[in-house]
Amino acid sequence: MALIEVKELKTYFKVARGTVHAVDGVTFKIEEGKTMGVVGESGCGKTTLGRTIIHLEESTDGQIFYDGKDITRLRRKELNDYRDKLQIIFQDPYSSLNPRKTVEDTIQEALYLSKRFDKSQLAGEVTKLMNMVGIDQRLRLSYPHELDGGRRQRVVIARTLAMHPKFIVCDEPVSALDVSIQAQVLNLLQDLQEELGLTYMFITHDLSVVRHISDDICVMYLGQLVETSPSKELFKHPYHPYTEALLSSIPSTDIHHKRERILLKGEITSPIDPEPGCRFAARCPYATEACKQPQKLEEVEPNHFVSCCRIHEIRGI
Amino acid sequence: MANNSTAAPKKQNQFLVVLKRLFKRKTAVAGAIILLILTLSAIFAPLIAPYNYTELNVKERLQGPSLRHLCGTDEFGRDLLSRLLMGGRYSLRVGISVVAFSLVFGVILGSLSGYFGGWVDNLIMRFLDIVHAIPGMLLAIMLSALLGNGFGNTILALSVGSINGYARTLRASIMRVRKAEYIEAAATIKASNARIIMSHVLPNSIAPLIVQCTMGCANGILSAASLSYIGLGIQPPEAEWGAMLSGARSYIRDYPHMGIFPGILIALVVLSFNLIGDALRDALDPKLK
Numbered sequence: 001m002a003l004i005e006v007k008e009l010k011t012y013f014k015v016a017r018g019t020v021h022a023v024d025g026v027t028f029k030i031e032e033g034k035t036m037g038v039v040g041e042s043g044c045g046k047t048t049l050g051r052t053i054i055h056l057e058e059s060t061d062g063q064i065f066y067d068g069k070d071i072t073r074l075r076r077k078e079l080n081d082y083r084d085k086l087q088i089i090f091q092d093p094y095s096s097l098n099p100r101k102t103v104e105d106t107i108q109e110a111l112y113l114s115k116r117f118d119k120s121q122l123a124g125e126v127t128k129l130m131n132m133v134g135i136d137q138r139l140r141l142s143y144p145h146e147l148d149g150g151r152r153q154r155v156v157i158a159r160t161l162a163m164h165p166k167f168i169v170c171d172e173p174v175s176a177l178d179v180s181i182q183a184q185v186l187n188l189l190q191d192l193q194e195e196l197g198l199t200y201m202f203i204t205h206d207l208s209v210v211r212h213i214s215d216d217i218c219v220m221y222l223g224q225l226v227e228t229s230p231s232k233e234l235f236k237h238p239y240h241p242y243t244e245a246l247l248s249s250i251p252s253t254d255i256h257h258k259r260e261r262i263l264l265k266g267e268i269t270s271p272i273d274p275e276p277g278c279r280f281a282a283r284c285p286y287a288t289e290a291c292k293q294p295q296k297l298e299e300v301e302p303n304h305f306v307s308c309c310r311i312h313e314i315r316g317i
Numbered sequence: 318m319a320n321n322s323t324a325a326p327k328k329q330n331q332f333l334v335v336l337k338r339l340f341k342r343k344t345a346v347a348g349a350i351i352l353l354i355l356t357l358s359a360i361f362a363p364l365i366a367p368y369n370y371t372e373l374n375v376k377e378r379l380q381g382p383s384l385r386h387l388c389g390t391d392e393f394g395r396d397l398l399s400r401l402l403m404g405g406r407y408s409l410r411v412g413i414s415v416v417a418f419s420l421v422f423g424v425i426l427g428s429l430s431g432y433f434g435g436w437v438d439n440l441i442m443r444f445l446d447i448v449h450a451i452p453g454m455l456l457a458i459m460l461s462a463l464l465g466n467g468f469g470n471t472i473l474a475l476s477v478g479s480i481n482g483y484a485r486t487l488r489a490s491i492m493r494v495r496k497a498e499y500i501e502a503a504a505t506i507k508a509s510n511a512r513i514i515m516s517h518v519l520p521n522s523i524a525p526l527i528v529q530c531t532m533g534c535a536n537g538i539l540s541a542a543s544l545s546y547i548g549l550g551i552q553p554p555e556a557e558w559g560a561m562l563s564g565a566r567s568y569i570r571d572y573p574h575m576g577i578f579p580g581i582l583i584a585l586v587v588l589s590f591n592l593i594g595d596a597l598r599d600a601l602d603p604k605l606k
Contacts, residue, residue: 056501084507090502092498095497096501098499098517098520099521101516114507138326143603156502163506
């Protein structure tokens with residue numbers, strides 16, 4: 001059974017000019033121990049999707065299942081039972097750590113609040129967690145401003161692990177870090193996944209990162225899922241026109257096979273009260289009248305879903 | 318996992334760490350010494366004072382400083398030094414109590430208002446607006462007349478008007494901090510609202526209040542004087558710095574010493590609090606080690 005499953009999930013925000021459809025009818029499953037990569041450009045709702053699943057935002061409609069149980073509408077008390085299991089690693093380790101707490105205090109507070117240990121055990125558990133995420137013990141009493149980005153993100157990861165989570169939303173956990181540090185943190189996340197059997201939802205706009213770490217990939221465009229498939233398959237056969245354009249933006253390292261770059265024209269349409277129909281139609285080179293109808297996610301190959309009514313025509317499948 | 322770690326540094330008592338860092342700053346030491354001298358002289362005033370502070374001696378009225386009367390005498394011939402020493406007992410207590418009282422209520426109202434926002438914020442802020450609409454002095458006079466004389470009542474009367482300032486400063490500061498990701502992170506590790514406010518929000522937003530407190534102390538002393546001037550609060554012949562200062566106004570041209578000495582003392586109190594407050598703010602900030 002899938003550990004996390006969302007069905008027709010919607011998260012809307014009311015603003016002065018209307019309703020922002022940040023997440024608009026997203027459906028997918030994440031199997032236990034796997035990593036689901038979520039890609040898309042800025043503002044496509046991928047962060048909101050992650051935050052909605054772990055109840056940092058309230059969903060407007062649809063359902064969220066954890067281990068088969070519907071956790072969409074939980075009261076405060078019930079929510080606390082799931083808080084430990086559903087955690088998040090924020091994008092920016094410079095703002096997600098309290099500047100007035102030492103490394104030890106930050107990790108210890110989470111351990112204490114997880115209520116899994118006696119007070120006397122806390123210090124020892126902090127040591128274990130610090131070793132697990134690779135922070136030297138001499139930094140135990142350091143403050144966040146004394147650490148570099150990679151170490152800070154390790155502290156954030158340790159705080160998350162202190163809650164003994166099953167599912168972690170990684171919200172662009174490496175995009176604020178130097179490239180040289182990114183790989184270290186990614187490897188750490190993969191090692192921890194193997195060791196602790198964690199399930200990740202990995203949000204990013206960096207395609208090389210998502211390819212490296214994900215088992216499955218969801219491609220989002222303006223709050224909707226346009227394509228989802230196992231990672232390898234997606235990179236081999238990007239069916240949806242948007243995915244195709246997105247993947248063509250990865251620089252090629254092979255000089256004999258120069259990749260054709262597809263340059264999208266036009267602006268991303270507004271997520272405020274959008275028209276029904278394909279959201280990508282305004283920029284899509286294949287768009288016709290038929291695209292003004294609401295789109296359905298269709299399984300074109302085993303486990304490979306695409307939301308495009310013209311997919312058979314344009315790809316010849 | 319490889320344990321490549323060197324020994325962890327020893328954890329020290331947080332209070333002692335801050336204290337140590339506080340007294341590393343010369344300004345804090347200077348402020349503390351001034352305050353200590355003023356406090357000690359107030360405590361031991363009855364022993365040090367050379368004369369009875371209420372004793373009238375009309376023959377020696379309005380004298381300038383001399384060996385006989387180090388700070389001179391007032392319009393009734395009372396020894397100014399003795400009155401200053403005894404007055405310190407009252408004035409220091411008033412200054413500190415007013416700040417403490419309004420600070421406690423200001424912090425409670427400001428945190429609730431800034432952290433929860435929405436209708437809680439609206440309710441508290443509109444209530445404070447109403448209090449704020451009445452001029453501070455008038456409010457103090459009203460409350461003082463209502464409650465009657467006495468130390469506690471005077472403090473209460475003087476504090477109510479200044480709660481507003483503390484609450485608003487803190488609220489603004491908290492609204493900035495509240496949006497930070499580490500506050501959200503604290504919520505995801507199941508921290509209660511009380512814990513989030515006490516250990517995440519307040520430590521990061523209290524700094525602007527510290528400066529305000531040091532100024533509030535002087536305000537307290539001077540407002541207390543205004544109250545006693547119109548017959549509320551402390552009554553003559555009891556001594557008090559603010560009252561001595563305002564009483565000296567009519568003699569300022571010919572006998573300036575009457576106003577200068579209490580004025581200097583009030584300024585010294587403010588200065589010492591200010592020096593300590595500034596250094597404390599820095600000592601509490603781990604970024605300024």
